[in-house]
Amino acid sequence: MQAKTLLKLSVAVAVATIAMKSGAGWLTGSVSLISDAMESFVNLAAALFALLMVTIAARPADEGHPFGHGKAEYFSSGFEGLLIVGAALGIVWAAAQRFAHPQPIDQLGWGLALSAASSLLNGVLAWRMLAASREQRSIALEADARHLFTDVYTSAGVVAGLLLVPLTGWLWLDPLLAACVALNILREGLRLARRSVDGLMDTAVEPSVRQQIDTTLAQFAHPTIRFDHLVTRRAGQRRFVDLHMHMPAGWTLGRAAALRTDVEQALMSAVPGLRASIQLLPSDVEAHNNDVEDPP
Template identity: 35%
Template structure:
């Protein structure tokens, strides 16, 4: 099922909404811990504090990434989103340490929850809020190719699984009489937080290191070039990277040596326009070469170069 919630047009607006919702979830989870005294619910509330801090960082990063290119950043500010995601991953790891310490303390000095059912009810409401917003953020981040929104959505959804586990686990404590189950649940929360933090940092570091996009995206790029390169001989040395919502692409385009600059430029324009239509925001650099530079690899236009697109000199 796909959510169809109305969203702000800018990614920065979505991040602002995320901050507000994180504060609402934090209030509910703090109340859940306050009425129950559960170490597991305390751990969940601590994790939500990191969500609030991460939402502030995401809002800053998206505000920076939307700035136009300037003389100091001629390729734009898109990588600010990755910096935010790496910072969020680091905060998540710190949170896991804090929660793990509380879990050990709860195991060594267990005590029964004061009002487990009231705490579970409040935590359950916060979990439903996170479920709706986490799915919305994840869908918006993927559709808009925003690393900061995707990382935020993944982090919020990790809270959902934590919330479900807490609801089930804390309800079992009075039924089983095993008070240390509270500490076990806190320990499992810490492990889940570590997993999410590692995934967020891994994806963000890959973006900072200009990792090539997935094979499906590369196939789409090659298909667009092949479909719109009529008149050329081949395209080789294709390189691409995706930074936030921007795709950077460069390659060599071999054309007949006798082709005019005008005709070669028209082929380049046709390819660039098709790539932007398919990929969205795309910065394309095409190095045009004569036929004696052909490598007979990459994309070879078959069966032979067609008549130039125009006869203008």
């Protein structure tokens, strides 16, 4: 399933979970369930923004963006991280108010049933989105999926904790659970924001992708042919590699260019979405620049 389709589904599920969790909070008066509903509003805003960014990232390269628009996805994960942090602060404020003024919880059975049903929806969608994010190398999908998993975990914790309230009579458990929800999603929000910053700063490709590149180049290795000054970077779903290919000085330009084409095509076949740029050099010529070379 394509990223845009999954994100549209995420929007629909977010609307449904908002309704169910808000109903659970209204029925019970539980601040922890209300806090859980607040996070679903964040899910909705994040899914809408992610859908916009994925649409932009899919645009082809143009004169103003010769390397494409792939980095738009990093804005999505960064925006989602900031939303999560904001939701966490709101939940902490609500929990503090309930600590000061404890209130009994009503109709707990219906409230927990609605919360559990909404968590099941989020869990199924998050599992599918995370699998698709790995297939499509989409950080926007991964960010939304991990956020939904966080929602599932926190909802499960809230449900388990609230079951203890009628058994113990400890009303302070409700705001304590809300505070724990806030701390958990705050951690996730900061992690997503950090991933976004790393992506915007041109990080190297993943180790598995680098291994595919090295394995492909090894197929062309020869005593008279060598590769060096290999650097990589990633931008959303796109991957880029630049390197030097040294060959005998006596080769004709046509023969050298033909081999370069074979190498580039092999690299792009091995790594979908890869853009390869190879500079041709005679074997006895070394080129130096200020770029930091990827570790071997």
